[in-house]
Amino acid sequence: MTSLDQPVEAVRPTRTLLENVTATFIGRPSMIFAAVVILTFIAIALFAPLLAPYDPLAQSYLVINAYPSAEHWLGTDQFGRDVLSRLIYGSRNSMIFGITAPIIAALVGTTLGVVAGYFGGIFDRLVTRMIDLLLAFPDLLLAIIISAALGGGFWNILAVLSIAFVPGFARVARASTLAVKQEPYVEASVAVGLRTPLIILRHVVPNIAAPVVVLMTLWVASAIRLEAALSFLGLGTRPPYPSWGNIIRDGLNNIFGSPWPIIGAGFAITLVVLSFNMIGDAVRDLLDPEIGQ
Amino acid sequence: MTRPLLKISDVSVEFGPKANAIRVVDSVSFSIGAGEAVGLVGESGSGKSITSLSILRLIPDPPGRIVSGSIEFEGQDLLKLPANRMPEIRGRDIAMIFQEPMSSLNPVMTIGDQIAEALMLHQDLDRDARWQRVIEVLSLVGMPDPAARLGAFPHEFSGGMRQRVMIAMAVACNPKLLIADEPTTALDVTIQAQVLELMKSIRASVNTAILLISHDLGVIADLCERVVVMYSGRIVEEGSVESIFSKPEHPYTRGLLQSIPRLDDDRKRLYQIAGTVPMAGSVKKGCPFYARCDLRVDKCAAEMPPMFEFSKQHKAACWVTGEAEQ
Numbered sequence: 001m002t003s004l005d006q007p008v009e010a011v012r013p014t015r016t017l018l019e020n021v022t023a024t025f026i027g028r029p030s031m032i033f034a035a036v037v038i039l040t041f042i043a044i045a046l047f048a049p050l051l052a053p054y055d056p057l058a059q060s061y062l063v064i065n066a067y068p069s070a071e072h073w074l075g076t077d078q079f080g081r082d083v084l085s086r087l088i089y090g091s092r093n094s095m096i097f098g099i100t101a102p103i104i105a106a107l108v109g110t111t112l113g114v115v116a117g118y119f120g121g122i123f124d125r126l127v128t129r130m131i132d133l134l135l136a137f138p139d140l141l142l143a144i145i146i147s148a149a150l151g152g153g154f155w156n157i158l159a160v161l162s163i164a165f166v167p168g169f170a171r172v173a174r175a176s177t178l179a180v181k182q183e184p185y186v187e188a189s190v191a192v193g194l195r196t197p198l199i200i201l202r203h204v205v206p207n208i209a210a211p212v213v214v215l216m217t218l219w220v221a222s223a224i225r226l227e228a229a230l231s232f233l234g235l236g237t238r239p240p241y242p243s244w245g246n247i248i249r250d251g252l253n254n255i256f257g258s259p260w261p262i263i264g265a266g267f268a269i270t271l272v273v274l275s276f277n278m279i280g281d282a283v284r285d286l287l288d289p290e291i292g293q
Numbered sequence: 294m295t296r297p298l299l300k301i302s303d304v305s306v307e308f309g310p311k312a313n314a315i316r317v318v319d320s321v322s323f324s325i326g327a328g329e330a331v332g333l334v335g336e337s338g339s340g341k342s343i344t345s346l347s348i349l350r351l352i353p354d355p356p357g358r359i360v361s362g363s364i365e366f367e368g369q370d371l372l373k374l375p376a377n378r379m380p381e382i383r384g385r386d387i388a389m390i391f392q393e394p395m396s397s398l399n400p401v402m403t404i405g406d407q408i409a410e411a412l413m414l415h416q417d418l419d420r421d422a423r424w425q426r427v428i429e430v431l432s433l434v435g436m437p438d439p440a441a442r443l444g445a446f447p448h449e450f451s452g453g454m455r456q457r458v459m460i461a462m463a464v465a466c467n468p469k470l471l472i473a474d475e476p477t478t479a480l481d482v483t484i485q486a487q488v489l490e491l492m493k494s495i496r497a498s499v500n501t502a503i504l505l506i507s508h509d510l511g512v513i514a515d516l517c518e519r520v521v522v523m524y525s526g527r528i529v530e531e532g533s534v535e536s537i538f539s540k541p542e543h544p545y546t547r548g549l550l551q552s553i554p555r556l557d558d559d560r561k562r563l564y565q566i567a568g569t570v571p572m573a574g575s576v577k578k579g580c581p582f583y584a585r586c587d588l589r590v591d592k593c594a595a596e597m598p599p600m601f602e603f604s605k606q607h608k609a610a611c612w613v614t615g616e617a618e619q
Contacts, residue, residue, distance in 0.1 A: 184396045184397040187397075188389075188398075189399070191389040192388075192414065193382070206401045207400065209401075
C-alpha cells in the first residue's frame with residue numbers, strides 16, 4: 001500500500017488577494033497617487049453640501065467674472081456663481097455615472113454574452129448581430145444618438161451610458177465563455193450531475209470574471225469622460241445644475257471673461273480620468289495571469 | 294445469472310451531418326456486473342472514449358448522436374430517459390474520472406467546494422456532515438492532512454494529487470459504477486502506479502464497478518477482471534483477463550500484446566502492427582482490421598465476422614480463428 005502514505009510535495013505558499021493588491025500598489029508609487037485622488041473625489045462627491053462654500057446655483061451680479069480670492073478660491077463665472085462650489089457639486093454627477101454605468105452595463109452585457117456564448121444558436125446570432133451593430137458606432141456617437149432620442153435627465157443619461165457600454169461587455173463575456181465552455185472542468189461538472197444554470201453560475205461565470213472586472217475598471221474613466229462630453233454638448237446634465245461637462249460649456253462662452261470654470265473642470269476631469277485609468281491598468285495586471293506576477 | 298449492473302446492447306454513435314454521418318461506434322454490446330472491473334482497450338480513435346461518454350449521454354450533440362441501441366443501468370434504459378432526468382444519474386449512480394487532471398478541476402474553486410458540489414446535489418446532508426464526508430473521501434484517496442487542504446485551489450497541487458482529487462469527487466457519492474477514461478495517461482509512470490494502487494484500494498473499500506478505458510494493457514491487466522478490445526468502433530474481442538492475455542484469439546489483440554516491449558527481449562526494433570487505423574466509418578464492408586491482418590482470407594473483406602465463442606468467457610470476431618475453433 002504505497003499510495004496512501006506518500007508524502008505530499010512541498011506546496012508553495014500562495015499569496016492572498018490582499019497581499020497581491022498590496023504588492024501591486026507598493027510596486028507602483030503612481031498607484032498610491034491614483035488611489036488618493038479617487039478616494040478624495042469620492043469623498044468630495046459624498047460630502048458636497050458640507051464642503052461647498054456657496055450654493056452652486058446662487059447667482060450674484062456683484063461678483064461676476066471674479067479672479068480667485070479668499071472669498072472665491074477659484075473665482076466666479078459670468079453669473080457670479082462660485083466655481084469651486086460648482087465643481088464640488090459637479091463631481092457628484094461624474095462619480096455617480098462613472099461608477100454605476102459600467103456596473104449596470106457589466107451586469108447586462110455579461111448576462112447576454114454568457115448566455116449567448118454558452119447556448120449558441122439563434123439567440124447567440126441575435127446578440128452577436130446586435131453587438132456588431134452597436135459597435136459600428138463610436139461610443140460618443142452612439143451616446144449622442146440615444147440621448148437625442150431619449151432626452152436629458154438623470155435616468156436617461158444613465159441609460160445612455162449603460163447602453164453604450166453593453167456591447168463591449170457582451171462581446172468580452174461571450175468570447176471568454178466560448179473558451180471556458182470547452183474546458184474539461186465544465187464537462188466534468190456535467191458528469192457530476194450539475195444542471196445547466198448552476199454550471200453557468202458556479203463554473204463559467206467565475207472563470208470569465210477577470211476580463212469583465214478589468215473592463216469595468218477601465219471603463220469607469222470612459223463613462224466619466226462620456227458624461228462630460230454629453231453635458232458639454234448639451235445632451236447630458238441640464239443647466240443650471242452643474243456637471244463638469246456643462247461647466248466647461250458655460251465657461252466656453254465666457255472664456256475671456258473668466259477662464260476659471262474651464263481650467264478647474266478640465267483639471268478635475270483630467271485628474272480623475274487619469275487616476276481611474278491607472279487603477280484600471282493595475283487591476284488588469286493583477287488579474288491577468290499572462291502579464292502579472 | 295443475475296442481471297448485470299450495466300448492459301450496453303447494440304449501441305451505435307454517429308458524428309456529423311445526417312446525410313453523410315460517420316459511424317464512430319458501431320453496434321457495441323457488452324455488460325458490466327455489480328462490483329466488476331472491466332477494461333476497455335483500443336488504439337486512439339477506436340471509439341472507446343465515445344463509448345464511455347455515451348453511457349452518461351455526454352456526447353456533444355451536435356455533432357454527435359447515439360443512433361441506436363440501449364444502455365440499461367439496473368434495468369432502466371438510460372437512452373430512453375428524458376434528458377432532464379440524466380443529472381440525477383450522473384455523479385450519483387455513475388461517476389466519471391477524466392483523462393486530464395490538470396484541467397478537469399475548476400481553477401477558481403477550492404477542492405473542498407468541488408468535492409462538496411457532488412454531495413450537495415445528490416445527498417441530503419447538512420453542512421457539517423457534508424464537510425465531514427469531504428474530509429473522509431479526501432483521506433480515502435490518500436490526501437495527507439485532508440482537513441487542512443479543503444481550502445486549497447487546484448493550482449496548489451501536482452498532477453497526481455489533482456487526479457486524487459478527481460477520484461475523490463467521483464467516489465464521494467458512492468457510485469455503483471465508476472467510469473475512468475484513461476485516468477493515468479497524463480501522469481508520470483511512478484504516479485501512475487500510485488493512482489492504480491489507489492483505484493484498487495477504493496474498489497476494495499467502496500465496492501464499485503469500474504469501467505477502465507485505456508490503451509495500456511498493463512494497466513488493464515493490473516486492475517480488471519475482464520477486457521473488451523475495440524477496433525475502429527467495433528468490439529473485436531472480449532474475455533477474462535487471463536484468457537485474453539494467455540490466448541488472444543483476434544489477430545489485432547495478438548498484435549497489441551506483441552507490441553508491449555519486454556525487458557527480457559533483446560530485439561532491436563519493437564514490434565508494430567503494420568499500417569494505420571482506418572478512419573472511423575471508412576470500412577463499410579467486411580472486417581475493419583482486414584488491411585492490417587496477417588491471417589486475412591478473402592471472406593474477411595466481404596463480410597464482417599460475428600462474435601465467435603471460444604469459451605464461456607471468451608469471444609472474438611474473427612473468421613479465421615473463429616471457424617478453426619468450431
